[in-house]
Amino acid sequence: MNKIIILIFLLFSAFIHGQIENKDFDNLVKLGEIYSKNVNATGDEFKNSVEKLRTPNLNHIIDALIAVGEEDEKLLTKEFLSKPSDLELKYWYVIREIHYNRVSKEKQPRPNKIVAEEVLESEIDERWLLANYYYRIQGGIAKVFNDADLSDYNFNINDYGLKNETEKAILYFSLTGAMTQRFMVLQVLKKPEKLLEFADKLPAFNGKPYYEYTSFDFEDFDWVGYDKTESYKKVHIGNVYQSINAYFSAIADKKDTEKARDIYFKSILYIPKYFKYSGLMESDLNEIYKKSKE
Incomplete structure (x- = not known):
């Protein structure tokens, strides 16, 4: 048989x-x-x-x-x-x-x-x-963003035939990665004004600034890269944390208190259940969160 x-x-x-x-x-x-x-x-x-x-x-x-x-x-x-x-x-x-x-x-x-x-x-x-498909086109999107002002764009994540929060997050991570990963480089190079120039060109997601997207409650899974396997959420939520932190820091350097508060309280910087994906930022995020509650 x-x-x-x-x-x-x-x-x-x-x-x-x-x-x-x-x-x-x-x-x-x-x-x-x-x-x-x-x-x-x-x-x-x-x-x-x-x-x-x-x-x-x-x-x-x-x-x-x-x-x-x-x-x-x-x-x-x-x-x-x-x-x-x-x-x-x-x-x-x-x-x-x-x-x-x-x-x-x-x-x-x-x-x-x-x-x-x-x-x-x-x-x-x-x-x-x-994830592989969006990764293959991500580099092209990054190059588009080098020169294009996308501030009039709004990506409604529900419009692309994605069936659940996991798939929607995969698209979000790819789009924001293409546009904001440069924030960390500019932060290291101490070029906050250049970072803010790019931030001003960012599109909206579901009608809101990119940092307000927080729908990351999907089940984590192993993500197979070129030569190693990692937690998908740890890598990609971690990248979002780094970009938002870089943006927040540039705004703080500008002493724009109102905008800094908006970024902090409306982003994952203020959501404790995601702190474990923030890498080296986790301890500081917990401490700042506790102080914000006092």
Whole structure:
């Protein structure tokens, strides 16, 4: 009986792979290889190469990569921020794994077709799939923000086909990461005025400043990066803490007491249940919170 079940599984896997291979498989592998050599997707050579790989199921991936390379403001539209189909998310993960297979310093590279087959035949946490997609376009969004004033934008997180608070937070983390991770660098460089210039260009989220988004009560999960596995919430809520702290500090240096109070009391700086994700800030946050209650 067990042999029959195994045989049926193998035949089914072969059938599915045959369907994928006939339509997309070879082009998907080639796309992953081209991407791995130019993860910023820049230049005419990249664009011309990926244009030749179009299929109905690869079109949106290629459009997204070209938009990243061209720093196209279309990346901020529903066309690219809405949740892709399950199949497309799987294809994006194939591209990721082909890239990691190529650049790994710990493992011997394997044939990319085998890597692709393994991904396509594996059950992968849908949260990893979504986080990977937004990560792949995040660099393009960061470059858009370098020059664009997005203060008139409002990202309504409910508008992108995301089914729960986890998925909505994944999008929020990606967008804010693209725009505010530079705050920590500018804080170290002691350039508060430059930090505030960028802060003034930030979009709203659900009609409010980015620091007022606090919907992080979803279940934590292991987040698999390039070479290690970490708590997703610790990494990403931690990044939000750092950016808000940098922003708060720049406002405090400016002695804008009213704005500083607004940032503190309306953000996760004032929510104790999240302090454990703040890293080295946890002790200070607890102390400041206690004093605020006196």
